[in-house]
Amino acid sequence: MNFLPLLESKRDGRALSAAQIQHLVTAFTAGQVPDYQMAAFLMAVFFRGMTADERCALTLAMRDSGETLRFPADPRLLADKHSTGGVGDKVSLPLAPLLACLGFRVPMISGRGLGITGGTLDKLESIPGFITALPSERIVEIVQRVGCVIGGQTDRMAPADKSLYALRDVTGTVPSIPLITASILSKKLAENLDALVLDVKFGAAAFMQTQAEARELAQAMVALGNQCGVNTRALLTDMNTPLGRAAGNWLEVKESVACLDNCGPEDLRELVIEFAAHLLVQTGKTRTVEAGRARAADCLASGVPRQKWNEMLTAQGADLDAFTRKLVLDHTAAMVAEVKSAQAGWVSRCNARIIGKVIRDLGGGRLTKQSVISPEVGVDQIAKPGERVRAGAVLCRVHAGDEARAGAAVELLQAAFVMADEPPRGTPLILECLQ
Numbered sequence: 001m002n003f004l005p006l007l008e009s010k011r012d013g014r015a016l017s018a019a020q021i022q023h024l025v026t027a028f029t030a031g032q033v034p035d036y037q038m039a040a041f042l043m044a045v046f047f048r049g050m051t052a053d054e055r056c057a058l059t060l061a062m063r064d065s066g067e068t069l070r071f072p073a074d075p076r077l078l079a080d081k082h083s084t085g086g087v088g089d090k091v092s093l094p095l096a097p098l099l100a101c102l103g104f105r106v107p108m109i110s111g112r113g114l115g116i117t118g119g120t121l122d123k124l125e126s127i128p129g130f131i132t133a134l135p136s137e138r139i140v141e142i143v144q145r146v147g148c149v150i151g152g153q154t155d156r157m158a159p160a161d162k163s164l165y166a167l168r169d170v171t172g173t174v175p176s177i178p179l180i181t182a183s184i185l186s187k188k189l190a191e192n193l194d195a196l197v198l199d200v201k202f203g204a205a206a207f208m209q210t211q212a213e214a215r216e217l218a219q220a221m222v223a224l225g226n227q228c229g230v231n232t233r234a235l236l237t238d239m240n241t242p243l244g245r246a247a248g249n250w251l252e253v254k255e256s257v258a259c260l261d262n263c264g265p266e267d268l269r270e271l272v273i274e275f276a277a278h279l280l281v282q283t284g285k286t287r288t289v290e291a292g293r294a295r296a297a298d299c300l301a302s303g304v305p306r307q308k309w310n311e312m313l314t315a316q317g318a319d320l321d322a323f324t325r326k327l328v329l330d331h332t333a334a335m336v337a338e339v340k341s342a343q344a345g346w347v348s349r350c351n352a353r354i355i356g357k358v359i360r361d362l363g364g365g366r367l368t369k370q371s372v373i374s375p376e377v378g379v380d381q382i383a384k385p386g387e388r389v390r391a392g393a394v395l396c397r398v399h400a401g402d403e404a405r406a407g408a409a410v411e412l413l414q415a416a417f418v419m420a421d422e423p424p425r426g427t428p429l430i431l432e433c434l435q
């Protein structure tokens with residue numbers, strides 16, 4: 001097949017048909033289109049954009065380049081959440097069992113952290129024995145039996161995305177809305193969902209720095225998800241400050257369990273409840289978001305999602321006794337050091353970007369896809385904006401592999417906290433809902 005006329009059409013700004021896009025993606029996945037031609041296509045999309053129909057065709061073609069999860073008929077609808085990523089963002093961990101207890105099936109296919117944003121799989125792998133690499137048959141079996149699973153994309157899921165992402169990475173075509181939306185949604189659509197809620201973050205530690213950029217991405221994903229047949233909503237949420245009081249893989253698992261025990265930090269709980277509430281409305285289980293919040297909060301308070309979490313862990317190979325023993329430890333890193341406030345006053349800023357970078361450099365994140373993660377490092381007891389502190393009070397603790405690294409991290413983390421003589425103006429965590 002000669003794809004040159006197709007490339008010329010895209011280059012000249014003409015829309016391609018669904019059949020042309022499907023054909024190109026299928027041939028590329030089969031190794032029948034050379035990388036230089038596909039790279040030219042990606043660059044043409046980068047500059048010319050894509051119509052709504054082209055985006056839909058690209059997404060579906062990428063989804064159909066590999067296997068999709070096939071579930072038996074069941075009255076429980078299939079639902080999931082996707083986040084564009086941030087520091088301390090552990091919402092998926094308590095949300096999956098909560099949704100299962102609210103009557104959903106949750107086949108949560110998640111990713112790894114890269115750069116300063118953490119990844120759900122890295123967090124879960126800090127649990128003794130927990131397996132994230134599951135074949136699709138096992139994912140379906142656990143979802144049917146337990147109600148939720150959190151695992152990685154299988155090698156056979158959306159393989160076109162893997163190859164296209166690698167090309168985008170080396171051709172300067174990553175920051176393209178049609179390509180980002182197709183990449184994210186092709187993987188989510190492979191779960192065969194009924195409803196999807198998106199957490200599109202903006203701010204210092206987010207993929208999108210401004211609310212306007214985040215809105216543009218969210219609008220594109222909501223339109224595309226709905227056009228592809230999945231009821232999709234997005235919330236725009238703040239990522240200038242870390243979510244919760246802990247960031248770092250194992251420390252975030254501990255905080256997630258605290259949330260399931262109904263005693264975690266308020267901002268984490270707010271997001272978990274909010275995403276559950278929207279999915280309840282999206283699927284017609286409650287009429288209003290307020291009613292959804294009340295139902296989700298009651299369910300969380302019942303303690304049943306905490307039991308569901310244990311069930312999910314057992315189903316995914318975790319050693320529950322070892323996990324329980326690890327949970328009660330104050331720390332698992334070799335060294336813990338405190339960052340203290342030099343003055344009394346209010347915390348007016350707690351910079352998630354600085355905290356994310358420190359954790360990545362301590363070994364909690366990846367500089368390259370090959371980096372090996374240290375699950376025990378991180379930052380906890382983080383003081384948040386609006387809190388009043390005395391001189392000498394702890395602003396956060398650093399968990400590090402040795403004393404030298406802990407000391408260097410303490411120095412860097414001083415700059416993450418800005419103090420003021422008056423309480424700062426509060427900023428909402430959830431800014432907008434797009435549907």
Ligand code: URA
Nearest residue numbers: 174179180181183184
């Ligand atoms: N995440 C993805 O999965 N794909 C993108 O293109 C960007 C972020």
